[in-house]
Amino acid sequence: MVIHTEEELREKVINLLRDNVDDPSALDQIGPDDELSSLGINSLTFIKLVIATEMEFGVAWKDEDLDFRNFSSINAIMQYIATSSEE
Numbered sequence: 001m002v003i004h005t006e007e008e009l010r011e012k013v014i015n016l017l018r019d020n021v022d023d024p025s026a027l028d029q030i031g032p033d034d035e036l037s038s039l040g041i042n043s044l045t046f047i048k049l050v051i052a053t054e055m056e057f058g059v060a061w062k063d064e065d066l067d068f069r070n071f072s073s074i075n076a077i078m079q080y081i082a083t084s085s086e087e
Contacts, residue, residue, distance in 0.1 A: 006078070013077050016056055020048045032074045046071060053077065059084035 010032065018024040021039045030036065041049070049071055050061055059081055061070075070080045 009078050009081065010074065012056065013074055013081070016049070016052050017074070020045060020052055030074070032078075034073060036071060036073055041068075041071070049077075053081065057081050057084075 014027060017027055017036070017039070021027070021041065022045075023039065026039050030039070046068055050066065053059060054061060061084075065080070069076065071077055
């Protein structure tokens with residue numbers, strides 16, 4: 001998948017989150033660096049997000065990167081995707 005702009009990547013990440021969190025409307029109050037833990041992300045949601053990012057962006061998560069800190073904020077997810085896409 002080719003992402004042309006940072007804004008396009010941000011929109012895709014937010015849509016991915018909307019599809020996988022219990023209360024998608026809560027994303028309207030979340031900034032790009034705000035902790036996503038306030039959305040009630042648990043271990044099951046975390047695994048769903050990992051799989052969804054792999055499918056949506058074609059990135060493969062390394063075992064050592066399966067850490068919730070890589071999903072701590074919208075910008076953290078974007079950073080991981082951007083870094084993984086460059087490899």
